[in-house]
Amino acid sequence: MNQKSSSQGALAGVRILDMATVLAAPMGATLCADHGAEVVKLELPDGSDALRGLQPVKDGNALWWKIANRGKRGITLDVRQPEGRALLLKMLPHFDVLVENFRTGTMDRWGLDIETLNRANPRLIVLRLTGFGQTGPYKSRPGFARIFEAMSGFTNLTGEEGGSPLHSNFPVGDAVAGLFCAFSIASEIARLRGNPEAAGVEVDLAATEALFRLLDPLPVEHEQLGQVRNPAGNCASYTAPSNMYRSADGIYFSLVASSNAIFARLCAVVGRPEWSSDARFATNPARVANLRELDDALGTWFHGHEYALIADRLEAAGIPFSKVYTIADIEEDAHYQARNAIIRLPDPDYGSLPAPCIVPRIVGREMPTPRTGPAVGEHNAQVYAEFGIDAQELARLRAEGVV
Known part of the structure; x- marks a missing residue:
């Protein structure tokens, strides 16, 4: 039962193109990478992803980025330019999943509507993670974790009784949406693997709904008992002590x-x-x-x-x-240590960096430790060579701001 015999994750062979920004959707792709998927991270050539500027930052290096995008190869491409769009469509037949999180309608304006994506790859899973979904009156609103948390009803459950609701000092809404993102990808991959003739699908994942989905009792207790659950400090109002x-x-x-x-x-x-x-x-x-x-x-x-x-x-x-x-307590705890819950990710700048382990553990399977997230365009030469773009052509594309 305890023999470690395999390093192939359940998602080995799955290829994901992650063109999302910041945290929620990229986290979903990272979770898939933890379990064997090959993930290519696509950024704009200027490296303007906001996650590269969020703390913690050291020596100009975005540490959160390195951990959150672990296990991915990184390329740059401006899909807003005609040549960048054409290059994306050329690559799509070689991917199983495209992950994006732009405001609803943005991809359409770039000429990358779902019909165009489907023509490029009829079996492509297009996962769109937005704050509020692809339909409804709020579909074009910008969204961040604290907005999802507030609107879902989650934030209204925190804080002292009679006081202000409280946010956590971590974007819980992004993390929950990222989990649903990974779950959605794994579910659709299972469907496609079970039927070679099955078509791809467009996944409409709203982060607000993802967080609301966790709050099972709120609607039923409101309808059946007329109750609205409110902050109660650290005291649970449904069980005691x-x-x-x-x-x-x-x-x-x-x-x-x-x-x-x-x-x-x-x-x-x-x-x-x-x-x-x-x-x-x-x-x-x-x-x-x-x-x-x-x-x-x-x-x-x-x-x-x-x-x-x-x-x-x-x-x-x-x-x-x-x-x-605190994190210091976690590092010192004998149980965390016994389970190697903090792993060291190989990193070109610092040798290695600490990060949470791969979850869940599969008995009999030892997964390789992923390296930290890529620098801007770090794997351009390697990845684009796989699509027949040589060094001279890549230099031209770089000079024109396409990559």
């Missing part, structure tokens, strides 16, 4: 004891075994109804003890909890 607590020595930790059995064990840990049979707390609905009273009592007990003692007792009782980790 489930909150963030602080120890006497200032350590914040998250704890969930929502099942009756786990709650009974927690009661024993804090020296209140009678709570497990108290009508106020004996069931989850009762605990939710009396949430403030229960949480105040738990918070008082935790605040009176140092974290090391709390952690020992919770661990011994089998109660789910965790200190709120």
